[in-house]
Amino acid sequence: MEESFLLELAEEHGTPLFIVDHDIIRENYRRFRTALPRVQAYYAIKANPEPEIIETLFKEGASFDVASLAEFLRVYNLIKSWRKQEKSGFIWDKIIYANTIKQIETLKRLRPYKPLVTYDNESELVKIKEHCDTAGLVCRVNVPDTGSMVEFSSKFGVDPADAGYLIEKAFSLGLSVEGISFHVGSQCTNPDNYVTALNISAEILDEVEKRHRLRLIDIGGGFPIAYLGNEIRFESLARIINSELERLFRRELEIIAEPGRFMVANSAVLITQIIGKAKRKGKLFYYIDDGVYGTFSGVVYDHCQYHFSSLNKKDGEKEICAVVGPTCDGFDKVSMSEELPDDLQLGDYLLTRNIGAYTTVSATDYNGIPRAKILHMNR
Numbered sequence: 342m343e344e345s346f347l348l349e350l351a352e353e354h355g356t357p358l359f360i361v362d363h364d365i366i367r368e369n370y371r372r373f374r375t376a377l378p379r380v381q382a383y384y385a386i387k388a389n390p391e392p393e394i395i396e397t398l399f400k401e402g403a404s405f406d407v408a409s410l411a412e413f414l415r416v417y418n419l420i421k422s423w424r425k426q427e428k429s430g431f432i433w434d435k436i437i438y439a440n441t442i443k444q445i446e447t448l449k450r451l452r453p454y455k456p457l458v459t460y461d462n463e464s465e466l467v468k469i470k471e472h473c474d475t476a477g478l479v480c481r482v483n484v485p486d487t488g489s490m491v492e493f494s495s496k497f498g499v500d501p502a503d504a505g506y507l508i509e510k511a512f513s514l515g516l517s518v519e520g521i522s523f524h525v526g527s528q529c530t531n532p533d534n535y536v537t538a539l540n541i542s543a544e545i546l547d548e549v550e551k552r553h554r555l556r557l558i559d560i561g562g563g564f565p566i567a568y569l570g571n572e573i574r575f576e577s578l579a580r581i582i583n584s585e586l587e588r589l590f591r592r593e594l595e596i597i598a599e600p601g602r603f604m605v606a607n608s609a610v611l612i613t614q615i616i617g618k619a620k621r622k623g624k625l626f627y628y629i630d631d632g633v634y635g636t637f638s639g640v641v642y643d644h645c646q647y648h649f650s651s652l653n654k655k656d657g658e659k660e661i662c663a664v665v666g667p668t669c670d671g672f673d674k675v676s677m678s679e680e681l682p683d684d685l686q687l688g689d690y691l692l693t694r695n696i697g698a699y700t701t702v703s704a705t706d707y708n709g710i711p712r713a714k715i716l717h718m719n720r
């Protein structure tokens with residue numbers, strides 16, 4: 342979107358203003374499907390669960406990864422008027438409950454839907470057997486996440502050496518294991534993580550298939566976007582993944598993925614307004630009307646560094662400034678090294694791009710400061 346148009350929107354709607362461009366979401370989905378034609382994309386709605394976004398991807402034909410009953414119901418909402426058989430077909434084929442630890446109450450509520458769920462430990466199997474034995478199971482394996490922006494390997498996934506046992510255990514309890522999954526860490530710019538994880542999965546599959554036929558391999562999320570521009574291009578990564586998929590897995594095996602960030606991160610921008618300006622120990626500080634307790638929560642939870650440009654003034658001498666949030670907390674600093682014009686004044690606007698994933702969803706209204714208004718364009 343042109344900056345002049347963004348400026349008009351800020352004047353009209355006020356700030357902080359979070360603008361989602363649905364044309365970009367559709368483009369991302371198509372780009373994913375083109376580059377990885379064998380892989381069905383289950384959008385991980387945790388990245389941005391706005392109903393409008395879920396609906397756009399639903400219309401594109403996406404499947405969905407959910408992490409809680411509430412997320413499951415958000416997707417279910419789109420099909421609740423369908424006939425019973427169509428609904429159960431959709432739930433089985435197009436939703437995965439990809440949180441390996443589930444509350445008992447959740448399992449009880451999921452039971453009638455016959456969901457596909459992940460697990461990675463024996464205690465979870467006992468829970469599933471007792472409270473949701475209709476589920477299809479996907480065993481999540483621990484894989485390397487070297488260099489990924491967000492790591493998961495310290496919390497999730499059965500050790501590959503124990504995966505065969507854990508899958509056998511499920512079958513011995515009378516449960517049905519459908520496949521194997523992994524996650525290489527979010528914003529994974531290291532293709533070796535995918536290659537290693539695919540090879541680990543293939544070894545486990547070969548072992549298990551001596552006794553049981555499995556249906557799918559779930560290659561998780563992690564697909565990177567260009568925050569800095571020097572990351573591996575998605576298409577280059579896809580080429581490596583495709584060649585391993587071709588080499589390691591028979592044609593009939595379903596390959597699914599759970600992309601979150603890739604679908605939405607570059608679809609949104611945030612416009613903030615300067616509400617304060619001060620020199621602190623010789624450094625220029627711009628205080629803005631959103632911060633790490635708000636849309637910039639990704640600084641904390643997603644380990645993401647956001648950047649700023651001036652939306653309405655370009656001419657001033659540039660210097661290294663701090664951009665900080667509006668709360669009373671000293672921790673509320675978005676960036677300590679932004680190159681911005683030194684002549685920005687209260688009321689001027691800053692623009693942040695690539696802010697669509699893991700941002701609004703973890704924002705709070707700490708200090709009573711309201712969250713950003715969300716605008717959906719090109720729906």
Ligand SMILES: Cc1ncc(COP(=O)(O)O)c(C=O)c1O
Nearest residue numbers: 385527528562563599600601602
């Ligand atoms: C189980 C699972 N799948 C998929 C995702 C989405 O990952 P990404 O946004 O890196 O694609 C996550 C992110 O937390 C996850 O935990």
